[in-house]
Amino acid sequence: MTEGTQARPERVMVLEPDAERRQMLAQTLMQSGFRCFMADSVHDALPFYQDRQDSACMLTILNARLPWCESVELLSRAQENDWPVLFLTAEAANVAHLQSLFDLPCDALVHPFSPKQLMNAVENLLLLAQSLLRAGPLRLDTLHHRVTMAGEHLTLTAQEFALLEVLVKTPGAAVSRETLLRTAWGYQDLGETRTVDVHIQRLRRKLGKSCIETVYKTGYKLKMA
Structure with a gap:
């Protein structure tokens, strides 16, 4: 040196x-x-x-x-x-x-x-x-905005990626809809949380329904084996 x-x-x-x-x-x-x-x-x-x-x-x-x-x-x-x-x-x-x-x-x-x-x-x-984030078989490359599940590439929109990134960074913990709106969308007006639910449904179709769990009266959490 x-x-x-x-x-x-x-x-x-x-x-x-x-x-x-x-x-x-x-x-x-x-x-x-x-x-x-x-x-x-x-x-x-x-x-x-x-x-x-x-x-x-x-x-x-x-x-x-x-x-x-x-x-x-x-x-x-x-x-x-x-x-x-x-x-x-x-x-x-x-x-x-x-x-x-x-x-x-x-x-x-x-x-x-x-x-x-x-x-x-x-x-x-x-x-x-x-730049890599991993949760079980799920891997996020935050530098190039790429996602793989068990080695297979998944195609996500920019908003789906941002939402998934928040969930991966808090593995096993429930994240409120309001927090997801602030962090993944950058919203300050938190009156409308339905958009979170819509994007969660889209992510479930791509990742598997059981990968994202609904937490009653709270929000969502990532559940990877």
Whole structure:
């Protein structure tokens, strides 16, 4: 870390079998203040994902040519925590395929790339990871306004998304119609709450009727398994 660089709370695992490239990647990251760990195999990297005493985000930089039979366990652990993964690949045609493999924030960089491109990709992935909200199988990407349920994309209107975001941020708690109007709609005049009921019905049709529970004389709460 260079003088004057502020330490970052996020951790980065550089999983790269080539020693020279691994050192170069780690040095670039540490100069930007990241806590950086290095491994040349999935076996050596896995203990860092099992450390329950350190809950900080772990971003993984992964050589896409590593054996998939080994990488799957590591990527599954990253997916459980919504930790981002940056794949390094030599083939531009692989990017879309790599991004579709797991339901987690990920991107791919094609060799060769500059230190600036690396850091831009890392920062964008961390921003994406911070924008994710999850409730059971439901995931909201508040940065791009995308919703998935058990990995399947759902199409919501902007108002439906805003309403669902409020409910996801208060899991298991009842939210009054008045609060939903203020937060999701920005209304100050709270005389008409029927519009909330209409949008809740639309959300139920898309998410499943049992996902949003009516709380008598109060409002609604999200109920995800």
